[in-house]
Each structure stands twice: as structure tokens, then as C-alpha cells.
Amino acid sequence: MNRYSRHIILPEIGQEGQEKLSKAKVLVIGAGGLGCPILQYLAAAGIGTLGIVDFDTVELSNLQRQVLFGTSDLGKNKALTAKERLSHLNDTITIHAYPYQLTYKNALELFQNYDIIVDGSDNFPTRYLVNDACIISHKPLVYGAIFKFEGQVCVFNYKNGPSYRCLFPNPPKEGTVANCSEIGVLGVLPGIIGSMQANEVLKIVLDLGTVLNGKLLLYNAMTAQTTSLTITRSELQIDNVLSRQDSFHEQEDTFHCEPFVPEIEIRDLSLYHNIQFIDIRECHETPKVAVEDLIQIPLSELEERLNEIDTTKENILFCATGIRSSNAVTILQKHNINNCFSLKEGVMALMAYYEKNVQEHERT
Amino acid sequence: MDLTIKYFGMLAEVTQCDEEVLSFSENRISELLKTLCAKYPMLEEKDFQVAQNNTIVAKESPIEHSEIALLPPFAGG
Numbered sequence: 001m002n003r004y005s006r007h008i009i010l011p012e013i014g015q016e017g018q019e020k021l022s023k024a025k026v027l028v029i030g031a032g033g034l035g036c037p038i039l040q041y042l043a044a045a046g047i048g049t050l051g052i053v054d055f056d057t058v059e060l061s062n063l064q065r066q067v068l069f070g071t072s073d074l075g076k077n078k079a080l081t082a083k084e085r086l087s088h089l090n091d092t093i094t095i096h097a098y099p100y101q102l103t104y105k106n107a108l109e110l111f112q113n114y115d116i117i118v119d120g121s122d123n124f125p126t127r128y129l130v131n132d133a134c135i136i137s138h139k140p141l142v143y144g145a146i147f148k149f150e151g152q153v154c155v156f157n158y159k160n161g162p163s164y165r166c167l168f169p170n171p172p173k174e175g176t177v178a179n180c181s182e183i184g185v186l187g188v189l190p191g192i193i194g195s196m197q198a199n200e201v202l203k204i205v206l207d208l209g210t211v212l213n214g215k216l217l218l219y220n221a222m223t224a225q226t227t228s229l230t231i232t233r234s235e236l237q238i239d240n241v242l243s244r245q246d247s248f249h250e251q252e253d254t255f256h257c258e259p260f261v262p263e264i265e266i267r268d269l270s271l272y273h274n275i276q277f278i279d280i281r282e283c284h285e286t287p288k289v290a291v292e293d294l295i296q297i298p299l300s301e302l303e304e305r306l307n308e309i310d311t312t313k314e315n316i317l318f319c320a321t322g323i324r325s326s327n328a329v330t331i332l333q334k335h336n337i338n339n340c341f342s343l344k345e346g347v348m349a350l351m352a353y354y355e356k357n358v359q360e361h362e363r364t
Numbered sequence: 365m366d367l368t369i370k371y372f373g374m375l376a377e378v379t380q381c382d383e384e385v386l387s388f389s390e391n392r393i394s395e396l397l398k399t400l401c402a403k404y405p406m407l408e409e410k411d412f413q414v415a416q417n418n419t420i421v422a423k424e425s426p427i428e429h430s431e432i433a434l435l436p437p438f439a440g441g
Contacts, residue, residue: 030441033441120441172436
């Protein structure tokens with residue numbers, strides 16, 4: 001029995017449609033309330049390449065709606081944990097986890113590997129960043145957002161349609177719109193809205209039905225009422241974004257007051273694959289570490305030796321306490337080297353982790 | 365003309381209703397918004413767009429249809 005037989009027997013999809021799905025590359029921003037159902041259905045449907053961007057970790061209060069995660073995932077990175085879960089759901093697709101913040105520096109590069117971008121983020125700075133990066137890289141954007149008992153779904157930047165800025169030209173003043181963590185949300189609502197987003201993705205890939213192109217669908221979970229509003233394309237807004245494309249990388253990210261440094265905790269290490277450790281301590285420092293996949297680049301030499309960093313790997317930088325490795329990651333970010341993480345607890349934790357692993361290995 | 369005005373998201377919290385019917389004689393959306401802000405002072409500081417007959421329109425547009433909706437941005441995910 002074919003995994004996709006219930007798709008294939010639909011005349012609207014068939015073998016040909018299923019092949020389109022398997023060739024599709026979809027990037028989902030945020031593996032939260034919206035991201036979980038989006039990812040779950042897209043993975044199950046056989047979308048051939050799925051990307052997941054999320055720097056955040058699973059918290060207990062997420063489990064009421066973020067259905068890919070369980071109690072044992074608390075404290076783990078969401079992108080990596082979602083990838084793990086989804087690869088059990090469908091081991092025939094390729095899943096890429098990006099366990100870091102989407103920024104003006106990395107967005108365009110990331111988007112170019114995908115056909116469709118799905119926004120399941122939870123804040124305005126990210127939503128505007130995603131929208132603008134979609135305009136510049138000519139990618140359709142499947143947008144969804146929720147507030148308490150209400151949700152919005154729309155497809156932007158598709159077949160010459162409007163963008164999110166054609167609806168709301170600028171982000172609201174900071175602090176005027178609350179988010180889920182501040183005011184609460186009905187757990188099933190992101191399930192409904194996220195599933196609608198997944199549906200729009202499938203329609204776009206399969207070229208089926210009527211895509212919500214420039215139609216903002218509003219759903220109220222309390223009344224079960226839906227409203228559909230038409231948005232007109234504003235060339236002014238689109239041109240305005242395009243005119244800034246050359247300096248897009250240099251735009252300031254407004255998500256954090258402090259520069260964001262991706263850190264990993266030692267307990268999450270097993271979630272990372274294709275690891276390259278980088279010891280950034282100076283040569284005289286001890287203890288020396290003997291683990292596989294380790295290179296040494298002292299912090300004082302880092303900027304001269306950037307070419308030694310293999311950007312196809314997850315680079316985990318460590319020092320004695322996690323402070324210098326955090327600075328080192330910031331330096332690498334300035335040079336546009338993004339998949340680097342600072343090991344929060346430092347070298348001693350790394351050694352203890354490997355000793356424990358070796359002992360467990362010997363026992364079995 | 366009797367206008368039916370729908371409020372979405374946090375705007376419905378400001379107005380304490382999802383929908384209301386209002387008798388209105390002026391002919392611009394901007395004038396309607398002034399009246400609504402006088403009725404609900406908290407509306408003044410909210411960001412929102414206006415739809416008329418289920419199409420987003422500029423706030424300077426003339427009122428040509430009895431169905432008006434006020435839509436705020438949502439960010440939750």
C-alpha cells in the first residue's frame with residue numbers, strides 16, 4: 001500500500017500531483033502554535049523538502065497548543081525537536097532544521113532554497129521581515145496569525161497579488177498589540193488556522209482550487225463565522241520594499257535589544273547532527289579535549305581563520321565558561337556565518353557529557 | 365444611512381461588541397472614524413484598516429456601502 005494512496009486516488013491529485021508535492025520545497029517560519037499543525041500536515045502530505053526556522057525552546061505552557069511537542073521535550077530547541085518528530089511521521093522526506101533566529105542577514109539566503117514560505121511567527125518584526133524577504137526573493141507567502149479566539153489567513157506575493165504591506169503598510173507601535181503569551185489563546189485555534197495555511201500550500205503546489213490570493217480570511221472560533229476581505233495590491237508599497245533590497249542585509253533586526261546569540265545547552269547536544277566542535281580557547285589553555293570532529297581556532301585568530309569553518313556543519317563553539325564562545329558567535333555572525341552556536345556551559349560540561357556517554361556505551 | 369460596523373480582534377474589546385448598526389449621514393469613512401473615536405476614545409490609539417463591502421479601502425474613501433469592518437493587525441502564532 002502506498003503511503004499517499006488516499007491522495008493518489010483523488011482525480012484532482014493523482015500520481016502526478018503527488019510527484020509535485022514530493023518536489024516542493026516549503027520553509028516554515030516558527031514551530032509554534034501555527035507552525036506545528038502546518039508542519040505536521042505538510043510532512044504527512046509528502047512535501048519533499050521542509051525547512052523549519054525557530055530559535056526558541058519548548059516551554060510547558062506551549063504544550064496546550066503546540067502539538068508536535070511533549071513533556072520530555074521541555075527546554076529543547078523547537079526546530080530540532082520538530083524535525084525529530086516529523087522524521088518519525090514521514091521518513092521519506094527531507095527536513096532541515098534552522099535552530100536560530102531569522103534575521104535580515106540570513107533571510108534571503110535561506111529563502112532562495114525554497115518555493116513557498118509559510119509564516120507561523122508570533123511577532124510583528126519577524127512578520128515584516130518575512131514579507132519583505134518574500135517580495136525581494138519573489139516567493140509566495142502563506143500568512144496566518146491569531147488573536148485569542150480569532151484567526152487570519154491569506155496568501156501574499158502570489159501571481160502579482162498584494163503583499164502584507166499592502167494591507168498594513170507599517171508595523172503597529174511597539175506594545176500596542178499583545179501576543180499569545182501575554183493574553184492567551186484558545187489552544188485549538190492555531191490548529192485550525194495552521195491547517196488552513198497547510199491547505200493553501202497544497203493548493204499552490206498542486207495548482208488546485210482557488211488560492212486565498214489577496215483574500216484575507218477571518219475566522220472567529222466563538223461564533224464559527226468567517227469573513228473574507230479583499231486586499232488590493234499597492235505598487236507603492238512593493239516598490240518601496242524593492243528599492244531597499246540592496247541594503248536589505250544591513251537592516252537592523254528589532255527583535256532583541258541585545259544581539260541574539262544562538263546558544264545550545266549540553267543536554268540538547270543529541271538533537272544536533274553533523275556537528276563540528278570548535279575550541280576557541282587559546283592554545284595554552286587546559287584541559288585539552290579529545291572528541292571527534294574537533295578543530296581548534298583560538299578567539300584571537302578567529303577572524304583570520306574564517307575559511308576553516310565548514311558552513312555545511314552545525315558548528316558548536318566552546319570555551320571555558322560560555323562567555324568567549326558567545327562573543328565568537330557574534331563575530332562569526334558579523335561575517336555572515338550563521339549556523340554557529342555557543343555551548344552555554346563550557347568545556348567541563350562537554351567533557352562530562354562525553355565521559356558519561358562513553359561509560360553508557362561500555363555498559364551496553 | 366444605516367451602517368453595519370464589524371469589529372475584529374482587540375477592537376471588539378474596545379467597543380464591547382462584534383457588530384453594531386449606526387445611523388450615519390456624513391459621506392466619508394474618515395468622518396465615520398471620527399464619530400467612532402468620539403464614541404470609543406480607546407480606538408484612537410489602535411492601528412486598524414477599514415473594509416467596505418468586504419474590500420479594504422483607504423480611510424479617505426467615500427462611504428458607498430452599508431457594510432463596514434474595522435480590522436486590526438494580529439501577530440500571534
